[in-house]
Amino acid sequence: MTDGEPEADGRPRPRRLWPLWAALAAVVVLLTCGLPTALVVGVLRDGRGGAVVGRLGAPAEDPATVAARQLAERMTAQLDRQSAALLAGDRAGFLAVAEPAAHADLRRRYGALRALRVTTWQASPSGLPTPVQGRPGEWRLLVEFRYCFVVPDCRTSSVLTGTRWRDGAQPRLVAVEPSRSAETGTRPWEVSELVVAVGARTLVATTPALRGKLPGLLAEAEAAATVADGYAIGGRPPDRYRIFYAGRAEWQRWYGGGRPKWTGGYAVTVGGGHHEVVLNADGLAASGVDDLLRHELTHAASLPERGYPGTSTWWLVEGLAEYAGADGQPVDRYEGLGEVRRLLGGGWNGRLDSLIPAEGAPADRVGGSYGISYLAVRNLVDRYGPERLLAFFTAVVHERVPVAVAAEQVFGEPWSTLHDQCVGYVRSVVA
Template identity: 55%
Template sequence: MWVALGVVGVLLFCGMPAGLVAVLIARTPEVVGLPGTVASATPARSPEAGDSIEMTAAWLGERIDVLLAQQAQALLRGDEQGFLAVADPTSPAAADLKRQFNVLRAMKVAAWDPSRNGPPAQMTNNTTEWRVLVTIEHCFVVPECRPGPVTIGTRWADRGPQPRLVAVEPSMSGVEGPRPWEVTDLAVAVGARTVVAVPQSVRSQLPDLLKTAEQAATVADRYAVDGSPPDVYRIFYALKPEWDRWYGGGRPVWTGGYAVGIGGGRFDVVLNSDGLHRTAIDDLLRHEMTHAASLPERGHASTGNWWLVEGIAEYAGAGGRPVKEYERLPDVVRLLGVRSGGWNGRLESLEPPTSSEDWRVSGSYGVGYLAARYLADRFSEERLLAFFKAVVHDGRAEADASREVFGVEWSTLHEECVAYLRTAR
């Protein structure tokens, strides 16, 4: 059974169960203030009867900053009780934080830096609770990484000397989530180049997945055309409930996996367990991890270059097998033989509609692979990657890039690629 390899996220996608906790790394409790503002030298005074909502919000904001700073320090030193101390122990947040602490520590959280997106806002249906948006910069495994942001909502109760966290909301905006570590109890394995996480119910699969991911990383690293492979690849294996929820769900039914941009130049890889045979996992990992290694920071937004983006990933995914052993060849033949409603023979229009049948999707990926394979076999893999960099990273027109990299007019080379497709067997 073939697996459709998910379209990589574009600018926003290329694509926290109950609640991620907002915590602060290496920020002293004395340093407070709102993002983008200068912290006040004079702390807000404790609210009194008759004070404005703004006065109360300023005081709460400063208290919350202190609590988050303390919680961050607890997370990074592995102090579970200190991490949970921010929450009302009778609230849903307490159970969520306990689960998240275990997952974050297992994933080797190395940096975690939240900042408030404005002052607390009083809830209209409960005047003792306040909502705070928090943007979190974070890293796993590598402390000095360039962090990627995620924004969540938190709710705090003002019913005593200190506010207490009572609820956390999954991040919901396109680039953000919910991310797997926000909403799922994950089992985690960490290797030299990868972090692999799965739902606890399938934790027995972790050793094999980690071994395969580590092997795939050695391949994907070769396709970092900017010379900077990912510091670590993060791979999440989804069962049906997780697939429908992580990163907003909603992928085309034929998607077997995808790489989603999460900011900071990083991409998370998600695998769809539904219908995924064990024999296909290595190809799928090489494909998606190559997206994570090869794509520019902004992701990929041009549908006209879909054939090249997916062709490179399929080329890596094929693992150097002979063309005659490529499993999508029958679908390529079928796609080339369709006289109406199929493909018009132009690489820039190869991307399949989301409603396409499986064979149409498979054939499109196959055409991308064969075109990339033709360029690599004729000119070398090194020049194929130079062409990819010029077009996908630098935004050069294919005509200009072809003349510079291959020394051949693109119009001529395109026709030769298509002619090769029709002979590949």
């Protein structure tokens, strides 16, 4: 959109413009006859009989912009060398583009990425470099890194990161900043040393201090993946489920930290159709890891890349994941029934679209919200079958069809009727 300069009274000022338009018409004729733009010279009348002569063509680029672009090209060449070294397993080559002060951080990044079996690594500048205030000769360049783990030629995930360089014929990398995007925050491989186990469907990573947990976690993750695959929308599950097991410090640092106290795990979108799963080592009982893995991997399999449409559909998103987590167990064995009963007794207005708990909500309120969501989804599955439930989920969560419209389309029933039946079922279970 371009901005114009409006007349004060909204009407055009009288002006003799015909000589100008005649000259422009002549230019158009010349252009259509094939005369190179650089050779076209227009003679325009200024309205007072004077001639204004100008050469038509692209304006000269600002010298500072030209210099910044040339610097960006040299930085890009260094990034390309570093990317090739990473994929080739050449640690010395990976470090060679950087100043010695950056080597410790880069060694850790290199080790983590190689442990994660990086198969694609592409570094592309985002914009032009800018000078770092107070540091003569030092420049900052935003870089988008795109990557795949384990699987070659996957749809790449991406992260935008600040890098700092010292200028020269071959710029030297001074530092790589941890990404702090509002959507995802810092990735584990940016800030932590990692040990990794890889299975047929999953990748599980943690810190060296928790290395002993890896064999059991991998076995449970592989079992959970077989369940989660059944909830992949369109029958397209992730190429690998990526799971990061966080100790106390990592839980506060990975992906921005700051999760509600009641969170045992979460799935976060990282692009390319991938949702990476994080488990809280301090908040998990040994007996509950398999349920949580089924829950979170179902999120990774079922959620759209751009997230789901608002808090009013929270019950459907979490209810599906809880249903997968329960893995067919009888309703009366669901552990949250007591919390459901307490929430029904007070503190809930009876609407599924208001179930999402506040960040500071007490644990029993959270458990009750998840439990009611699970029972509502279970009721729909029991009545209509898993295929129609997934069709409803797809319409609401992926296609963003209003719930009332999707209910008529998929179930052939008014949503008001279905809603009341779901709530009635919840009450009957805990009566």
